[in-house]
Amino acid sequence: MKPVIMIDLNSGNLLSLENALSREHQPLSRIQQPDAYDFTGDEILVLPGQGRFGFIADRMDALGWRDFLSKWLINGGHLVGICVGMQVLFEGSAEDPDTRGLGFFAGRCERLNHPKTPMVGWAKLDSYKLNMKDQYAYFVNSYGVPDCENSTAKVTYGDTFCAAVQKNRVYGFQFHPEKSGRFGRELLQHVCQ
Amino acid sequence: MSASKHLSDLTARIIPCLDVAAGRVVKGTNFKQLIDMGDPVELALKYEQQGADELVFLDIKASVDHQPSALTMVQNVAMNLSIPFAVGGGIKTMDDVHRFFNAGADKVTLNTMAVTEPDLINQISRQYGSQSIVVAIDVNREDGGELSVYTHGGSQRTTLDYHHWVREVVDRGAGEILLTAMHKDGTGTGFDCGLLNELGADYPIQVIASGGANGPEDFLQAIQAGADAVLAAGIFHRNEYTVKDIKDFLIQHQIPMRTTP
Numbered sequence: 001m002k003p004v005i006m007i008d009l010n011s012g013n014l015l016s017l018e019n020a021l022s023r024e025h026q027p028l029s030r031i032q033q034p035d036a037y038d039f040t041g042d043e044i045l046v047l048p049g050q051g052r053f054g055f056i057a058d059r060m061d062a063l064g065w066r067d068f069l070s071k072w073l074i075n076g077g078h079l080v081g082i083c084v085g086m087q088v089l090f091e092g093s094a095e096d097p098d099t100r101g102l103g104f105f106a107g108r109c110e111r112l113n114h115p116k117t118p119m120v121g122w123a124k125l126d127s128y129k130l131n132m133k134d135q136y137a138y139f140v141n142s143y144g145v146p147d148c149e150n151s152t153a154k155v156t157y158g159d160t161f162c163a164a165v166q167k168n169r170v171y172g173f174q175f176h177p178e179k180s181g182r183f184g185r186e187l188l189q190h191v192c193q
Numbered sequence: 194m195s196a197s198k199h200l201s202d203l204t205a206r207i208i209p210c211l212d213v214a215a216g217r218v219v220k221g222t223n224f225k226q227l228i229d230m231g232d233p234v235e236l237a238l239k240y241e242q243q244g245a246d247e248l249v250f251l252d253i254k255a256s257v258d259h260q261p262s263a264l265t266m267v268q269n270v271a272m273n274l275s276i277p278f279a280v281g282g283g284i285k286t287m288d289d290v291h292r293f294f295n296a297g298a299d300k301v302t303l304n305t306m307a308v309t310e311p312d313l314i315n316q317i318s319r320q321y322g323s324q325s326i327v328v329a330i331d332v333n334r335e336d337g338g339e340l341s342v343y344t345h346g347g348s349q350r351t352t353l354d355y356h357h358w359v360r361e362v363v364d365r366g367a368g369e370i371l372l373t374a375m376h377k378d379g380t381g382t383g384f385d386c387g388l389l390n391e392l393g394a395d396y397p398i399q400v401i402a403s404g405g406a407n408g409p410e411d412f413l414q415a416i417q418a419g420a421d422a423v424l425a426a427g428i429f430h431r432n433e434y435t436v437k438d439i440k441d442f443l444i445q446h447q448i449p450m451r452t453t454p
Contacts, residue, residue, distance in 0.1 A: 012321060015271050015297040051322050114199045115395045118324045118368055121421065122246055122451040123202035136204070136451040138277060140324040155202045179277045179299065181241070181453060 001026040002078070004044045004192050007085075008032045009059040012050035017082070020178040020185045021046070021192060034068040041077060044192050045069075049084030053109065053143070054096030056084045066102070073104045078169040080191050083141060086165065086172030095143050105150055105165055105172070109143040114158030117142040123175075125163055127153035130190065135183040137163065137175035144174055199394075204451045205443070206246035206422035207412070207436050208401060209429045211236060213282075214254040216262035220430065230430055234269050240429065241276050243436035244453045248274070249302065249371075249424060252282030253346070264296050271297025279327055290317055294325070302371060304329040305344040308351055308358075311365055318366025327401070328367040330358065332388065333375040340388075347375050359392065369399045371424060377405030384411055386418035394419055409434065409442035416448055 004021055006014055008030045022028050031037045047069075049056045060066045072079065073089075081089050088101045093109035112119055119139050125132040129152040137155075144161030145151075153164040165172040171191045177184035211218045211233060218236050220228040230236070237248055250270070252263045267280055280293050281302030290313075293301055306313050307328045317326045331343040332355050340355040362370060372392075374385035384402045392400055402420035406412060412423050428434055440450040 012325075013294050013297055015268075015295075016275075016299075019272055020275065050325075051320075114201065115397055116399055116421070117397070118322075119203065120324060120369060120399050121203045121206050123204065124449075124451075136453075139203075140277075142323075156200045157202060158199050176277075179275065181275050185275055 001193065002042055002044050003027040003029070004046060005037060006030040006046045006048065007065065009047075009049070009056060009063065009065075011048070011056060011059065011084075014048060016178045017046065017048055017188075020188050023189060026192075033063045034065060041075065043078070045072065045077065045079040046192070047079060047081045047085035047088070049082065049086075049088065051084065052095055053084055053087055053093035053101075054099040056088050057096070057099045057101065060088065069102055073102065073170060076168060079171070080188070081170075081172045082178070083174060083176060086174055087143065087145070089165075089170065089172055090145055090148075093143055104170060105145075105148055105167065107145050107148045109145050110161075112142055112144055112158050112161070119157045122180075123155045123157070123163070125153045125155065127164070129153065129166070130164070130187060132164065132187070135187075136180070137173075137177070137184065138179045138181075139163075139175045141174060203421070204246075204449045205416045205420065206401075207244070207439055207450075208247045208249055208422055208424040209240045209245050209436065210249045210251060210403070210424050210426040211430075212253045212426065213250050213263065213266060214252070216266050218430075219253070220427075233266050234273050237270050237274050237278070240436060241274055242453075244440055244451070245276065245436045246451055247276055247422070248278040250278060250280050250282075251302070252280070254282075264292055267293060267296040267298050281327075281329065287313070287316055287320075290321075294321060300325050300327050300368075302327040302329050304331065304346075307362065307367075308342065308344050308353060311361070314362060314365040314367055318368070323366045323368035323398075326367050327369045327371050328362040329371040329373065330355075330362070331373045331375050334385075343375060347373075347378075359396075363397050367398060369401055369422075371401040371403055373404040375404065378403075383407065384415040384418070384420070384423070386414050389415060389418035389420050392419060409439050412439050413443055413446050413448065416443065 218230040277299040279300035342353040399421040401422040403424040406425040
């Protein structure tokens with residue numbers, strides 16, 4: 001099985017993600033900087049993100065990930081972005097308008113159009129992709145991408161936004177699969193193989 | 194009834210609360226008569242399987258006890274649970290907060306410290322995001338009808354103005370409030386729906402209602418009054434109802450609920 005590499009940007013604990021991803025026979029490691037690992041291009045990168053868009057983007061710059069990830073994405077590498085880790089794959093965010101994202105997906109994050117933010121809790125997914133149909137996912141976010149041609153699932157909180165996106169081997173989840181019960185764990189393991 | 198005009202796919206959450214002392218789940222009547230209710234991980238998994246949307250662990254002896262037992266428990270829970278959980282009790286400094294998050298907690302809840310050192314709310318929110326902090330507000334309707342905020346597990350009355358406090362915690366960066374109506378707690382007469390209604394659908398953060406759940410009807414009323422989530426302890430621990438029983442009842446009454454296969 002391909003090795004799974006969690007990108008540790010120091011943005012909160014990775015324990016749940018690690019637990020959700022760990023399974024027999026699949027190497028799993030977390031690294032802080034790209035030069036701390038001898039990449040062959042065959043790895044699966046997981047980019048988690050808690051906190052602000054700008055903070056995550058700054059950490060990517062500080063730890064040398066921006067250029068590495070840009071190349072990784074251009075070369076068709078396998079990557080899974082979660083929450084703000086999905087958002088930084090887009091062009092930018094209203095949360096920190098001066099910060100650039102990686103721009104792999106076209107579009108920007110906007111503030112959720114609902115009086116109660118953050119959105120906290122479970123919402124049903126309506127998508128036939130990745131076995132997500134009628135499954136409940138756990139969301140914790142104040143921003144979301146209203147629309148994207150690569151969207152694979154959408155939910156509504158105030159307005160509709162992208163719950164999941166996919167282009168080739170790059171998957172993004174606005175919700176937290178590692179906190180979404182058995183469905184979430186199976187989903188994570190599915191996209192990490 | 195305060196139905197929001199804003200569309201939302203969110204389902205109301207049902208949150209069992211587990212009182213913990215020295216690494217065991219206890220029935221918290223008072224400190225002298227703690228009844229052992231079992232292993233936190235086993236109980237947590239039981240509730241997850243019943244369809245709990247989230248869990249809250251309150252270390253009721255944290256101030257007397259020391260924290261290592263709580264940290265070990267948080268680690269064990271995080272290793273095994275695949276739904277979110279919050280931890281509260283005995284959090285006094287940012288160092289305590291770091292330790293709980295590093296051990297795998299998704300959120301911390303503050304009660305006494307939120308009142309005595311409110312800047313802690315701002316600090317947690319700044320560093321971990323507002324979604325990581327739940328402020329627990331214990332409110333009591335006094336004999337004269339006025340609302341008072343209490344700390345120290347409901348034993349100390351503060352001079353805080355309740356209506357001002359529910360706004361201040363939002364401004365300081367709380368992501369949710371856990372509202373316990375002490376005058377309803379343990380009475381088995383339902384939640385204080387008047388208080389929930391008063392906060393309204395446009396209150397800027399989610400409201401977890403707590404205190405007074407006696408049966409499924411109380412959950413229904415709390416959600417209809419505007420609660421985004423409902424927390425309860427005894428009703429689940431005493432095996433009077435499972436989480437699934439409550440959810441089935443709510444679904445029958447057209448409240449969208451997360452269901453698990």
